[in-house]
Amino acid sequence: MGAEDKASNKIDNLGGKAKExxxxxxxxxxxxxxxxxxxxxxxxxxxxxxxKDAFKN
Structure with missing residues (x-):
């Protein structure tokens, strides 16, 4: 998983927690x-x- 994807998912998760x-x-x-x-x-x-990462390895 790319660092950009991880950051994006983390931001989405934190935003969701804030909304909740x-x-x-x-x-x-x-x-x-x-x-x-x-x-x-x-x-x-x-x-x-x-x-996806598991299949790449």
Whole structure:
């Protein structure tokens, strides 16, 4: 996995956590769910990159 991909996934994950926290704080379920979705999307991209790396080796 390239450093750029790792950084991008980390940023997406942190952004998702921030959205989720903001949604909980304000009681906005839509924003909270968006944050959870962003985190899940980041995890899936990370897993996909790890699979690609495994096949390269």
């Amino acid at each position: 926290g903001l949604g909980k704080l304000t009681g906005d379920k839509s924003t909270e769910n968006e944050g959870k979705f962003d985190q899940a999307k980041s995890s899936l991209k990370d897993a996909g990159e790890k699979i």
